[in-house]
Amino acid sequence: MKYTQIFRGTAFTSDTPTKLNILNDYLYCVDTKGMLEKIVAPDHADYKPLLAAYEGRENFHRLADGHYLLPGFVDLHVHAPQWAQSGTALDLPLYEWLNTYTFPLEAKYSDLVFAKNVYEDLVNTLLANGTTTALYFATVHKEASILLAEICAKKGQRGLVGKVVMDDPEQNPSYYRDKDTETALADTEEFILAVKELAKTVKQGVYPVVTPRFIPSCTDEALKGLGKLAAKYDTHIQSHCSESDWAHNYVQERFFTHDAFALNNFQLLTDKSVMAHCNFLDNEDAALFAKTGTAIAHCPLSNAYFANSVLPIASLKAKGIDIGLGSDISAGATPSLYDNAKQAVVSSRMLEDGVNASLPADKRGVPHSRITINEAFYLATAGGGESLNLPIGRIQENYTWDVQIIDTRVSTAKLPIFDPNEDLYNTFQKIMYNVRPENIREVWVQGEKVHSRKMEVVPGG
Known part of the structure; x- marks a missing residue:
């Protein structure tokens, strides 16, 4: 198979210093070097063929409801x-x-x-x-x-x-x-x-x-x-x-x-x-x-x-x-x-x-x-x-796959999102102001998972 990992979900990434880019239900295709080789929008011609080829495989990761992708932070x-x-x-x-x-x-x-x-x-x-x-x-x-x-x-x-x-x-x-x-x-x-x-x-x-x-x-x-x-x-x-x-x-x-x-x-x-x-x-x-x-x-x-x-x-x-x-x-x-x-x-x-x-x-x-x-x-x-001067800090093609997967519904640190149709920009703001380490479900660096927390079953979630 061409890609080492494929992720499906919604991501937030910076377009410019003031503009946020929201990638709603996109596919993110990661190569053997841990680089984000291809990003595919839901209306792109390659979207359904990629799903058919990868969905259900071990290297296909569909984000759960209430989970979102952010770039890894650079300290x-x-x-x-x-x-x-x-x-x-x-x-x-x-x-x-x-x-x-x-x-x-x-x-x-x-x-x-x-x-x-x-x-x-x-x-x-x-x-x-x-x-x-x-x-x-x-x-x-x-x-x-x-x-x-x-x-x-x-x-x-x-x-x-x-x-x-x-x-x-x-x-x-x-x-x-x-x-x-x-x-x-x-x-x-x-x-x-x-x-x-x-x-x-x-x-x-x-x-x-x-x-x-x-x-x-x-x-x-x-x-x-x-x-x-x-x-x-x-x-x-x-x-x-x-x-x-x-x-x-x-x-x-x-x-x-x-x-x-x-x-x-x-x-x-x-x-x-x-x-x-x-x-x-x-x-x-x-x-x-x-x-x-x-x-x-x-x-x-x-x-x-x-x-x-x-x-x-x-x-x-x-x-x-x-x-x-x-x-x-x-x-x-x-x-x-x-x-x-x-x-x-x-x-x-x-x-x-x-x-x-x-x-x-x-x-x-x-x-x-x-x-x-x-x-x-x-x-x-x-x-x-x-x-x-490194290709990091963005969810963008030809950048490293350095990401954090945020769980907004974790029981011990649930974010205040009550409307199932919450505006995604509002969700982003709530993530930035309210996330605690418990919300950070997984962390990936250069296409490798380096941190994970066990998934919880939330009653009614």
Whole structure:
């Protein structure tokens, strides 16, 4: 038979940042490589012949009533080691949070048994929340960072993993940093080569990522060397950029310029770069991002805790910058991009309306800042794919078959859909605002099922 898998059902996918595409009762034909080779509408001439050829076979999947397809989510910013502290100490300032809680925790990942326990649980949890691709910060430890890539490979998640570089002895604690700059760069190169070798055997792909933690943690020599390594091996690049008042001001004092230009001077802004947060970009910074093709990982929940501002998504998108969503575990306490999509909408409304009631309404906010749930969905899916320059994040021909199957009728998390003729766009909105992990029935990555929950029999359902 020509197709490895065929699915029949209704799917929601982004057409543009603002427009949702609803594919009602279509067929989705997946090839041996896990790519969506063909989408067939019910009125297409091939629809009935394909049904006759495949229906009833083991590789034919007809979605049950109340089940819908969404693209797998793309999480552009995950601190994998911080999963072990998620939900703690979020009342502290960023610098204190890092030094009191985060760095001591990350130092523990020299213990590979501990690392394996946390990383396996994290990848399982993200898959169960519909995240099929994740861009990970690991730790300074080369072996544990390779282990994270191996776990992604084994569990079927598309993982982009970075061995973190923190080599500046003046800015990093003595118990948690690279031994020296030379070691940091040598370990990074060995890590890149190891993950590239692993990737040869992985259907869904794993990718090494050059990862200076952020400018304050790295010496000039390390930043320069990392830029060269990224160019030599054509890797993705990630870091933090202009996240908070403290971080933004530190770089200005050190380099007499903003993060964006400092990073670019070290060849760290490219069309394969994803910079987290970026709340303090000015117009010149944004123009540089657009020119270099650098994307932004928007982390709305963690921004509320640590960034001292709200990212102006609408303004940055209008300048031609790719933007996707990040959970920023553990500064963002939830592994769910559904939660972050909702927060992206909420934060944008607060930016537009303003929050200081003592100011006149016309002076309280930033006009034209709000985004819709359609746009937040785009950020979690297609926007993430575009940010990584990978054919992911859409239910579209020649894209990977990365999907989540949503059950709106599961008894413990039933969505408020009572009309059997509910408008499908309303159903989509209810999914985005109400889905919990219990609703995510199956998750597929590159044509392989990587997560499933047992079907329940719902009385009267």
